[in-house]
Amino acid sequence: MTSSFSPQHLDVKAFAQAQGDLSDAVDLHNMPRLRADCAENVAGKVIWSAQGELRQASDGHDAAWMHLQAKTEVPLTCQRCLKTVEQALEVDRSFRFVKDEATAEAQDDESEEDLLVLSKDFDLLALVEDELLMALPLVPMHTSCQSEHAPTSKDDSDADVDAKPNPFAVLATMRLGKN
Numbered sequence: 613m614t615s616s617f618s619p620q621h622l623d624v625k626a627f628a629q630a631q632g633d634l635s636d637a638v639d640l641h642n643m644p645r646l647r648a649d650c651a652e653n654v655a656g657k658v659i660w661s662a663q664g665e666l667r668q669a670s671d672g673h674d675a676a677w678m679h680l681q682a683k684t685e686v687p688l689t690c691q692r693c694l695k696t697v698e699q700a701l702e703v704d705r706s707f708r709f710v711k712d713e714a715t716a717e718a719q720d721d722e723s724e725e726d727l728l729v730l731s732k733d734f735d736l737l738a739l740v741e742d743e744l745l746m747a748l749p750l751v752p753m754h755t756s757c758q759s760e761h762a763p764t765s766k767d768d769s770d771a772d773v774d775a776k777p778n779p780f781a782v783l784a785t786m787r788l789g790k791n
């Protein structure tokens with residue numbers, strides 16, 4: 613029965629009441645806002661899943677909840693070497709739905725969970741994209757960039773001695789060969 617729910621036109625309350633369970637793999641191409649932050653053309657997929665749940669709130673009424681998981685890998689620009697760094701993104705969050713914006717604002721400070729406004733036409737994929745955008749690192753960087761890509765060894769003459777043969781020794785050998 614739960615397969616009848618449409619991720620981009622989701623009746624949130626019905627999804628929660630049915631304890632719905634949706635999951636899919638979406639091309640990153642279909643997430644233009646996330647794609648705009650990527651270093652190059654993206655070819656990967658976002659794997660996501662969502663579960664609906666109805667929980668009794670403190671006021672006795674049932675509240676619609678949604679648990680969302682998503683993961684993907686995106687190419688970002690390393691802010692140290694400016695080359696591409698593959699960044700894994702992972703989202704695992706729970707949301708409680710309230711009846712309107714005013715309620716969401718009023719309860720936001722006292723709630724640990726994230727609050728969203730109930731809708732019969734909720735775009736779950738937009739929420740997945742929102743959450744992935746928030747999971748992006750502020751400063752993307754290779755984890756071991758300093759040793760692998762940073763242009764510090766150019767100026768470091770001590771490091772060159774170990775890597776290359778001593779040019780004077782090479783010259784001496786050539787002269788010896790000539791004589």
Ligand SMILES: [Zn+2]
Nearest residue numbers: 690693754757
């Ligand atoms: Zn780097």
